[in-house]
Amino acid sequence: MTMPMESPITFSNVGKIRWWQRGIFASQTGYVLLALAVLLVIMHFASPYFFTEGNMQNVAKNFSFIAIATLGVTFVIITGGIDLSVGSMMCFSAMITSMVMTELSAPGSPAGALFVHMAADGKTVLANVPGLILLVSIVAGLGVALVVGLVNGFCIAVLGLSPFVTTLGMLSIVRGLGYVVSNGRGSFPGGPDADYFYAATSGDVLGVPVPFIYLVILALAMAVVLHHTSFGRHVFALGGNEKAAELTGIPVVRVKIEVYVICALAAGLQGIIISGWLGSAPANMATSYELNVIAAAVIGGANLAGGIGGPLGAIVGCVLLEVIRNGLVLAQVSSYWQQTLVGVIIILAVLVDRIRSRMT
């Protein structure tokens, strides 16, 4: 490719779009990021506790608890779909993970014999291979998420059902299955690997909460996938014009199934992390979290009509929600106001974007 970039065309009628009129500067994500920065400054002056190390750690941890699932749902939203089953998925994966962990750690059981043995004192249970139980149980938790994602994707992409109805049904199915397998009692991570489990889900590395580290890694990976792989390009194309995507030969069915699988896996991982922080996976865990997750994605600039969204927006949305919640607590406002305010912000964020796109 010897062709220099300023080659054959002279642009006499078509002006160049200014840097501040394109990319992030012209996106809802940019505006919300600005609003977030303003909010942080206000919070700093409103409460001396806001920018303390402890509070910052708290904020980072809390928003990480929905942000990973938000990354997943953002994929789905970019294709023009929606996934309402993320809340139930979080609970179900967490539950399966801790149940498998407990099961494999019981020395008497047939499965347990492969993984644990009794110590010489006859009371302490020891792992045959440290960490193996943890690995197997997390794989099991993510495995059920994979299956749910495949079913969602199959119903939507192959059978052509509406994403809203399919995942609304899945919300109920998965929550119901959670109650069935647990008998409504909830489950607790147990056995010799439980300490590893807590360290891997709610520990710190050099003062940084582990969930936050996972979030940063996954967000970076998502940015690369969305903008620098053909899969990411096809995800955007699908949201922009599904018919065009089909005509240009993009494997529409496969891409759709893949985004629902990614979303379910992200929700499953999120659920496992939350259960580590809670110390258990109750059967009503993460109820209605799907609304927070979708709200965060939309506030951050993902367009429910499809074609627009990204990891930065997902995180900014989550941070904004968490800073507001945290701010209301520090300001000693009743936490019941939080939900009302979140609703107002969703509408405001979309409204600002609408006004902006009318102006240009």
Added chain:
Amino acid sequence: MAKTDATPVLELTGIGKEFGAIRALHDVEMQVFPGEVVGLMGDNGAGKSTLVKIIAGNFRPTHGEIRFAGSTVHFNRPVDARAVGIEVVYQDLALSDNLTAAANVFLGRELKRKFGPIALLDHKAMAARALELFGELRSETRPDDLVKQMSGGQRQAVAIARTRLSNARLVMMDEPTAAISVRQVEQVLGLIHRLKEQGVAVMLISHRMPDVFAVCDRVIVMRRGEKRADKPIHETSPEEVTALITGAKEAA
């Protein structure tokens, strides 16, 4: 213009298509040779779009056979038609508004660079190639601009640039000159000439008589699902074609 000794790039024999009780196409025979520009004309409902969709792999014909470059082909999906070298520029252009011009040109066949096991998009190469194609089309289109912000002519250029990427042997254009400026009509017709010079067969589906007579070697007129005329352009006239389209003249 049609060289009878050459193998036709596209040959249709006895093509028919029924949608339930409706007969959309009946016994259509047609040959298109390399480097030939064929105008496909007809009123709305004459069966032009159905024929194009059959050739492009959107529909399967109920009867008949399609031969491409001498061998029989069966298209189940548009991708199959593309694989053998048939490209279509759709009337609604089939572009993704939220992507850049370059991304649209390369949609579904992105250029990639390998980094070990991972293949990442080669944005630079795609932008450079897209700019080159827009240059050929003499369209003032920046590869990095979003299609959302483009004029009708620019969108057309993006859609046509897409067909130039692969070495298509037959390009079908559905009303390419319907929604663009006079200056850009000239450019599109110029492009058709350039495709022709490179031995690409072009099928132009158009309502605009002057465009058909400006670039086509041959004109085919459809009416009520049947081929009513298939004539070299210099043996016919706009008046005769109009009469054939409206049915004032039954066949020629």
